[in-house]
Amino acid sequence: MAENLAQAGYDSDAYSPAVSRELGKQAAETAWIWGKPRKALMKHVSATAEAERIIGDALASGRPILFITPHIGSFEVAPVWLAERFLAGTDRYMAILYRIPKKSILQNVVLHGRETPGIRPAPATLKGVRMLVSSFRGGQVVGVLPDQVPSKGEGVWVNFFGRPAYTMTLPLRLAHQFDAVKIVAWGCRISSRGWEIDARLWNEPLTGNMKDDAVTMNQHLERVIRLLPEQYLWAYNRYKCPAGVNPPEEQAKE
Template sequence: MLVFLFRFMSVFPLPVLHALGAGLGWLVYLASPSYRRRLRGNLALAGYENRLSAAIAESGKAIAELPFVWCAPQERVTRHVTMENWELVQRQLDSGKGIVFLTPHLGCFELTAQQVSLRVELTVMYRPPRKSALKPLVEDARARQHMHLAPATLAGVRMLVKALKGGQPVGVLPDQVPQEGEGVWAPFFGRDAYTMTLPAKLAQLGKADILLVYAERLPRGRGYAIRFVPFEGELAGTQTEQAATINRAMEQLIALCPSQYFWSYNRYKRPQGVDAPQAEVVQ
């Protein structure tokens, strides 16, 4: 039923889906106190309280656009996409070194890997959705063209390292909360967040460079602009220091279009089995 609904909605024009999504965002915001509290709290923590109205609408658009991104014909989706700074990617590919693409929950993050894989072989870290009804839909949508899915397991990490050593790019969502033993506590907008250590490990093991990428949602359903941004941090020191460096890079990227970050995501949750950060223990 869900697959049918998504395929049905995929025929709608993108401006219509985004208009419906803006309304959906406000409906969810008004109907759910917990959602409202987390959204407002995360925006305030990051200093973007003045973006509240836009963030509410953009969060709804992020849901309503999924039928289009996942189920519409690839040619139709691509017509709505412009890609900026691809020369940064091409230069790295020509050098024979791998690339670790870091894409936070910013803009239409589902679109970035899809569009990059149209130009080059790409392996992305994949965590199955919690709802089983979504699994076939998500997997079919993501396993397109030259995109390969690596499970969030040790075997999946080996796939990513192998791809990097072969000079191919890989993709990771660096602001996704990892499981016990897979992260460290590092500052994110001034508060400790359990942060994955995988991106830095991949770059080091695969002797690859990091490149940031996001897909900004353009106004009035005009499409998307995928932008590649150099990673200017230095991955030195401890795992905690490396994770903090990557978090700072994510903060700078989010500042480019803060209304489109996934502010309702529970970024500061403590995974089961993980001790609280030292600041909370002291308190």
């Protein structure tokens, strides 16, 4: 946490206490969000007018939509809100790419926690990739948390807060292929009130060059994180090198 805060230009001594408190809230609220009936949960969720407009316009376009959400605030409540607010009663759904937990005891918990009406969890496996392709092709909504480290062959080294981070490319490749609307969305945690959903439209067209597009994606993520630095998951080892992947210094020499 301290290293990542410093890398982004924040005083770790000043920010660590607040970041740790928010991390505790995130851990505690996740089970509550997964177990709460959707109608009851929605009483604690609001959205900005900007988010309502951007998402409503994107769905009305009929094009597939790529939602990218950093690990900030409540990244569990945002898709539930979207499904309830916009997808309920329609033939649209949201496919969410997720990494299967290594501990088997958690696998069913995570799957069933995220599998609710209007939401289809897509594991980071070949089966999940096929689900994403089908979703994009069918004009559906796809959600990803792109600030987690992908496996070998699934990313490129580009800067994240000024330091090379192995960054996923699959959603960028598919969004480019199927001309998806790109939206950065997140759920801000508001003390004693619940959460507020906000969003920004990613207007720049994708180039098809994975490094260039990944750079742009990380810049969008950084802007959102700087809005709510206390609520970001700084404790995650974002700069680790996956097994079998050359470190960025070695890759640059090839």
